Amino acid sequence: MTAPPARPRNAPHVIVLGGGACGMSAAMELLRLGLRATVIEREPRVGGLCGTHERDGWRFDLGGHRFITQSRDIDALVRGLLEGDLLERRRSSVILNGGRRFKYPLELDDVVRNFGLVRGARALASYGVERLRSRLAPLRDRSFRDWVTHRFGGELYGAFFGPYTGKLWGLAPEDISADWAAERISLPSLADVALRLLHVPRPGVRTYARRYLYPRLGIGQIFERSAQVIAARGGSVRTGDEVIGLCASAGQVRSVRVRGARGEEELACDAVISTISLPVLARMTGPLPASVERSARRLRFRAIRLLNLQLDGPPVSPHTWMYVSEPGYVMSRIQEPLHRSPHMAPAGTTSLMLEIPCDAGDALWSCSDGELYERCLRDLERLGIHGLRTRTRGFFSTFVREGYPIYHLDYVADRDAVLAHVARTQGLVSCGRQGAFRYMFMDSAMQMGLDAARSLAAGRQLAPLPAHATRALYEGTVLTA
Ligand SMILES: Cc1cc2nc3c(=O)[nH]c(=O)nc-3n(C[C@H](O)[C@H](O)[C@H](O)COP(=O)(O)OP(=O)(O)OC[C@H]3O[C@@H](n4cnc5c(N)ncnc54)[C@H](O)[C@@H]3O)c2cc1C
Known part of the structure; x- marks a missing residue:
């Protein structure tokens, strides 16, 4: 990693909402370009959808991730962050x-x-x-x-x-x-x-793609390393703090309201890069015109609940991913993290991660871990995966409220209406998977973060991005489709 330029104390301060792939990449780039940056993340850890949870020595991503990119820049960035900790794996x-x-x-x-x-x-x-x-x-x-x-x-x-x-x-x-x-x-x-x-x-x-890269300690390791780079460059990452509002005057964003362990605070800024849900951000700019509110309401996300099983004994199957396409089974994918990295489970054990699509608040989202475990075990037996009950050392759920932006037939018109409304506040950029309401992979989210940081740094007064730059930001950065 190259050292950032010396940063004057009055350098513009950009607050980044969300510490996922997009937000962490944006903050690293802002600091590299000589701006000041603070990341606000509501969860106790960074990584967002690319976070890794550790429990009793087992590690679980939020849905197994693989890193693949066609961008030399992003490839170099990730290799630079992980150095000796990146494994090359084969897909099965x-x-x-x-x-x-x-x-x-x-x-x-x-x-x-x-x-x-x-x-x-x-x-x-x-x-x-x-x-x-x-x-x-x-x-x-x-x-x-x-x-x-x-x-x-x-x-x-x-x-x-x-x-x-x-x-x-x-x-x-x-x-x-x-x-x-x-x-x-x-x-x-x-x-x-x-x-x-x-x-x-x-x-x-x-x-x-048969081969992919994967960090030794789970996909979240990329963003734990990003947090270290941000700190080394003089920026800060505040985890456990939720953004609850924005303050603007004369059409320019001035500060961000945050709630966390320190209570409520207002943090002054010159600009904001937001990677949180687009409709939530839009409402933070003030009451929405009726037509924009209608569009915002139609931009919904599908949630995912992950049931993580900690298991004794050898691998359950030779496959990293098993897709379960039939509707009669509760899970859509069964993943065995050990196949991505041997460090995902303690020696002599393995684990399964069951991906269960649902809507936040519905019966699958709300039922107890015990009920879900019993239902999943029945389904696994029917799928020919036997004997897991006696091997189970523990199980727990992790939840993703904003898993997949739902592309209903007319989502483009709704997304554009809400993005156009957000763009009216100067110094506010909405990007990333939730912020652009765009189904994208992590390399594209990282690229979008870098692009947003570069666009802001290039704008003399951190004014709204010109139309062509906005289009490039929202349409030009999906590298892997
Ligand atoms: C199941 C699943 C599997 C996937 N597999 C792959 C894969 O194999 N390879 C791949 O490249 N990509 C994969 N992806 C896509 C990848 O996860 C995303 O592209 C990427 O993580 C998006 O990053 P982001 O920063 O844009 O969004 P996010 O990761 O969602 O980051 C947004 C952040 O904002 C925070 N936030 C939200 N609201 C607030 C608030 N009010 N205050 C403070 N913080 C807030 C959230 O907690 C979150 O950390 C997968 C996604 C899913 C769901």
Whole structure:
């Protein structure tokens, strides 16, 4: 890490709301560019969605993360932060479906072998029908269902993509924007799956990436190191402090109101980079015009509850990820952290992390750990994963209230209306996964933080970003789609 320039005491002070991937990267960059920076994070630890929880020697991410990027800058940043603590791992994931294990990413010969000849032929035929239809007239992708069916055919949509997506979002795939498929799946089409069978390389396609980087002590280690860099550069990170309001005068943000162990405080600033939920931030700027309030209400997030099992004995399976696509099971993914780093569980033990999509406050979110454990154990038995009760040393839940921004069919109009309202306050930038209301991976969130810091540092009076810069910030930084 290069030393930051000497910082005058009256250098502009930027408060960063949220200590996740985006906020921590923004703060490091602000300090490197000679500004002052303070990060406010409501949780007791940094990392946000990329945080790692430790309990009795077991470590659990909030949903297993892998670090992949096509950006040299972000790659160099993470390698510089982690030095000798970065492991290179190989991906191993399967879909559990109908009592069978399908390789994921899909492989054509594996699909046909698992489906059997008749259903395999049906899958190919339904793909052929879509190809033919696209020759006759261009197919329009409005919903998730359109996007997948046009690229994979109805049979594979019905077997995997449709049910998995419905469970993940709690919405019919017809009501989810095609943008989500484009950003999430990054598996171009069944034709590409076939090319893979012939070992034709597909560089840059994220879903196909076999190798990824992972910190020795969990994904959160990247941001624990970022906190050390921020402190070394003269900035501060205040964990356990919740942002409860903003104060502006003459259209310019002046201070941030914070509630924490020290009670309520008002912290003066010259600018704010916010990575907290966009609708929450918008309401902090004052009462919203009725149409903006309507849009803000429609920007919702899907929550995730993670049931973390601490287990005696050897690994449960050879796979890091097992997708559970069928709706009759409560979990959408089963992950075994040991496969990402051997330091995720004490010697002679392992763990499972079960990802359970839900809505904050619903029955799955609110039931006791004991009830959820019993339900999950029944589901795991039905999936063919036996004998975990006697191996269980402990279990606990972790909760993510803002897991996935819900891309309803008209979300772009709602997001743009709220972003435009926020941009009216000078010196206030909303970015990151929650702040841009954009489904993105951690490298894009980090890049967005760096870009926001650079834009603010370049603006002489920390004025609102010009339209082209705003567009670049919100549209230009998704590196991995
Ligand atoms: C289950 C799951 C798996 C994923 N897997 C991968 C993966 O394998 N690879 C990958 O690259 N990406 C993955 N991602 C995406 C990645 O986690 C995000 O892109 C990234 O963490 C977003 O960072 P962020 O800083 O924008 O947002 P966040 O991490 O959400 O940070 C926002 C921060 O703001 C804080 N905050 C909110 N409100 C307040 C308030 N009022 N006051 C103070 N603080 C507040 C929050 O506590 C949080 O720390 C995954 C995401 C999920 C949900």
